[in-house]
Amino acid sequence: MQTLPITHVLPKVKEKLIHHNRLVLQAPPGAGKTTALPLALLDEPWLEGKQIIMLEPRRLAVRSSAARMAELLGEKVGQRVGYQIKMESVQSKATKILIVTEGILTRKLQNDPALESVALIIFDEFHERSLHADLSLALALESQSVLREDMKILVMSATLNTAAISTLLDNAPVIESQGRAFPVERIYLDAGTPQPTLKTLPSYIHKLLLKLLAEEEGNILVFLPGVRQIKAVEKLLNESRIKNTYVSTLYGNLSKEAQDRAIKAPPKGTGKVVLSTNIAQTSLTIEGIKIVIDSGLQNVSVFNPFSGMNKLESKFISKDAAIQRAGRAGRLSAGKAYHLWHKSRILQKHDTPEILSADLSQLVLELAQWGNDDINALSWMDTPPITAIHHARTLLKQLGALDSNGHITSHGEAMGSYGLHPRLAHMMLKAKEMDLSYEASLLAVLVSEKDIYSSAYTSADLRERVITLHDVAQKANVSSKYVDIKQCRYLLENARRIEKNQTSTLHTEQLGILLAFAYPDRIAQLRHRNKGTYLLSNGKGAYLHSDDTLFNSPYLAISDLDAKSTNATIYKAIALSLADIETYLGTETQERVTWNEEEARVEVRKVERFGKLTLKETQLKSTDSPEVLEVLLDEIEALGLNILHWNKEAKKFRERVNFLHLHDESFPDFSDENLLDTMDKWLAPYLQNVTTLKACRNLNLYNILLGLLSYEELQKLNHLVPAKHKVASGSQINIDYSDPQQPVLAVRLQELFGTHDTPAVLGGKVKLMLHLLSPASRPMQVTRDLKSFWENTYDEVKKELRGKYKKHYWPDDPLEAKATSKTKKNM
Structure with a gap:
């Protein structure tokens, strides 16, 4: 075996693993930790009769590292070195080192919490902090503490906050290895050059590549945020007809063959340009790279617990990631790294852990299946956000995976056995009851993998995609103008792993309700005809483009839409009927x-x-x-x-x-x-x-x-x-209590002749306000002191009344006169 930088610390690693069951290793890119270290442990006494499981964050890294280790042993993959990824396993009874993606370890722990056949778990590239890495480490630590004190755990990474991880592992020993890196010249944008936008990035990189290919020697690795930008640069390079340069692409959904071509050296006498996402940032060794062009961007799926949706965002990489990307140019000789941002830009030190920004429904289901639904009882580098946990529990209860107390149900146990996202596992179980497992398996791969249609195809209809996938399976004639036939075949392989019984007949009538089982919170109802606006069952708004084939559908089941705060754009959906909603969803x-x-x-x-x-x-x-x-x-x-x-x-x-x-x-x-x-x-x-x-x-x-x-x-x-007051004339006069502070008695003056004192209510405590009226009931005087009125004012009032009302009796002495409501004639 060739001498690698990691070789110098291997004796120390072996010695520590004999005396300690927890260990942290920090080794920079190119040190050889991923391939050399596991092989060096094959003859350790504590491994006898057991396996080493090593976790890698990406499927490509799993396959390539397994292939490299097997090559170093002079064996085929599947003998002493094997691997297992989602829906693919290459191993045998002889396998001592099994390289897996993190989700596979979670499944193994759920099936056998003690991991009796495992001596050591290695967490490689832990700094990437994927959700499954955090979860599987938390479960492994609990398994080690409660069931397997002899099982060893090794966490290693190129860039790692070793103090924090050592603390998490109860102050585990830390070993540092030096890398073997040649100097890399780091070149930033000139102060006067604007930073490329997502829109201008492909053309900027194309021009830079043409310049470098003409002036520099060696292979070039370009880091781009996503597949769209990769394809745009690839198209521009192909149109430029560059001589003696092999252009390859590298991203997660490529076929195994296409990924292998990107990693291997180009044909002799030709140069190579690799256009990659951050998949090439760690673990992979791409031969002959001397120049790195780093866009500084990466696409990150960010979960919004308030909308319940994921949104793909292009974000700037961390300082750690920039160092790792640049380091790819210094593996074999001195190199150059072109950073497409200004040197003055301040980068975040570490990437944000996925556990702080991801959909946690699968994590919560795993914990419920593990039997520990108390998040805080497990060991985490970062505690999962309470809002995302709440959303996950709400969804799982809606899917029937958890009961009202948050405990896992038999349905939830069955969902966990699929190894799929809880939404899709629930759909598969419901489809089985309806004898539609084949159709559901096609839907499951279509919603969880890269689209089979090109971006030029604008329809959101998943039913069309299911039919196309089925046609490819039946070897029918399918136009490749908009359809990626290779991707279709890849998805069909995955569908067969979900459901072995892939039939020759396809039932499309109830595809909408199948998708609705998976996304009950995203059932959409048309709000306004010819406007494309929808209301979702979770209360959010959504929008469908007017040129979409699903436009004006009364009801939709939606699998894919963005997380805009107002109307989210619908990307993938199926029409469904009101009758199906009523019949199947309750x-x-x-x-x-x-x-x-x-x-x-x-x-x-x-x-x-x-x-x-x-x-x-x-x-x-x-x-x-x-x-x-x-x-x-x-x-x-x-x-x-x-x-x-x-x-x-x-x-x-x-x-x-x-x-x-x-x-x-x-x-x-x-x-x-x-x-x-x-x-x-x-x-x-x-x-x-x-x-x-x-x-x-x-x-x-x-x-x-x-x-x-x-x-x-x-x-x-x-x-x-009293309601009324009987005056001297014998009339019953209404008392007005509308002003509760001062009740009023409106009475004609001559009906009070002979009355000495002001009438009162409340047992004489409150005198009435007298409104003294003329015979025509017109106000003449207002008083609360009737005696004073007779003595001081009556004579003046009498003169006026005698002039106006001659037929009435106006005595000189009102106190001796007889009260009356009549005229002189009727007295």
């Missing part, structure tokens, strides 16, 4: 009571709902719902008591009661404020089966209020606050 029927402002009435409607969607609404005649009364009372309260019909009798009765209450707080209170506050007691009993304001106005409010007073209270009211 709707909620409730009575909705609302106020019809136009007709001034309460309406009762039977509403069928699914989530935030109103599917059907029917008006009911029934008014026995308690909510009817609540809505009616609320409306009366909002409009005020004057909306009711207060006749003169009811009004005057209220005024008398309120006058007495003002002077005796123990007496009932009929003020607006109190009556509004107590409508449920005095008014509600008379509103049974009443739904309109018109009917409310027919109520006899005098009788209703009268019934609120006891016999004793009524007697007290009539005694202390």
Whole structure:
């Protein structure tokens, strides 16, 4: 085996692993840790009869490192060195080193928490902090603490916060290895050169590549944020017809053959340009790279727990990532790294761990299956955000994976066995009940992998894609103008691993409901015809382009849309029927009571709902719902008591009661404020089966209020606050209590002749304000002191009255005169 930088620390690693079951190794890119270290441990005594499992964050790194180790042993992959990734396994009984993606280790731990056949777990490239790496480390640490004290855990990375990880591992020893790196000249944008945007990036890199290919020697590795930019640069290079240069691309969804071509050296006599995502940042060795062009960007899927959606964002890389990318140019000789940003730009030191920004529904299901749903009971580098945990639990309960207490159900256990996202696992289980497992397997791969249609194809319809995939499976003639046939074959291989029974017949009628099983929170209802706007069952808004084949579909099940705060754009969906929603998803029927402002009435409607969607609404005649009364009372309260019909009798009765209450707080209170506050007691009993304001106005409010007073209270009211006062003429005159501070008696002057003192109420405590009227009932004088009026003012008033009302009797001495309401003729 060739001598690598890691070779110098291997004895120390071996020695530490004999005496410690937890270890941290920091080794820069090119040190050889990924391939040399596991091989060096094959003969260790603690490994006898057991395996080493090594985790790699990417499938390509798993395959390439397995191939390299097998080559160094002079064996084929699958003998002492094997690998296992999602839906692909190359291993045998002889396998001692098994390289896996992180999700595979999680499955192994769930199936066998003690991992009896495993001696050592190696977490490679842990600095990438993928969600599954954090989860599988947390589970492995608990397994080691509770079940397997002898099992060893080694965490290693090129750039790692070793102090933090050592603390997490109970102050595990830390070993540092030096790398073998040649000097790399780091070149930044000139201060006067604007930084390329996502739109201008392909053309900028194309021009730079043409310049470097003409002036420099050696292979070039270009880091781009995503596949779209890779294809744009590839197209520009192909149009330039560069001689003696082999252009290859490298990203996750490429076929194994295409990925291998990107890694291997180009044909002799030719140069090589590799256009890659950050998949080439670690673990992989691409032969002969001397120049790196780093866009400084990477595409990151960011989960928004408030919208429940993922959004792909182009973000700037961290300082650690920039160092690693540049280091690719210094593996074999001195190199150059072109950083397409200004040197003054401040980069974040480390990448944000996926656990802080990802959808955590699968993590929460794994923990529930593990039997420990207390997030804080496990060891985490970063504790998962509570909002994302809450969203995940809500979704899993909706899928039936967790019960109301958050414990895993038998359905959830079955979902976990699929190794798929909980949404898709739930869909597969429901499809099995409907004998649609084949169709569901095609849907599962279509929503979880790269699209089979090119970006030029604008339809969001997944049903079309399922049909196309089936046609490729049946070797039917499929146009490759918009369809990636290779991707179709790749997806069909994955579908066969999910569901072995791939049939020759396809049932498309219920594809919509299958997708709805996976995304019950993304059932969409058309809001406005010909506008493409939808309301989702989770309450969010969505938008579909007018040229889409699904445009104006009444209902959609959506698998893919962005996380815009207003209307998210729909990318992948299937039309479904209202009947399917009602039959398979289980709707909620409730009575909705609302106020019809136009007709001034309460309406009762039977509403069928699914989530935030109103599917059907029917008006009911029934008014026995308690909510009817609540809505009616609320409306009366909002409009005020004057909306009711207060006749003169009811009004005057209220005024008398309120006058007495003002002077005796123990007496009932009929003020607006109190009556509004107590409508449920005095008014509600008379509103049974009443739904309109018109009917409310027919109520006899005098009788209703009268019934609120006891016999004793009524007697007290009539005694202390009489409705009328009998004056000297014998007439019964109404007392006006509208001003509770000062009641008024409006009476014609001649009817008070012979009356010495001002009339009073409340047992003589409150004198009435006298409005003294002419025979024509016109005000002549206002007084609260009748005696003073007779003595001081009457003579003047008498003169005026004698002139105007000659037929009436106006005596010189009113106190000795007889009171009358008649003229002289009738006296």
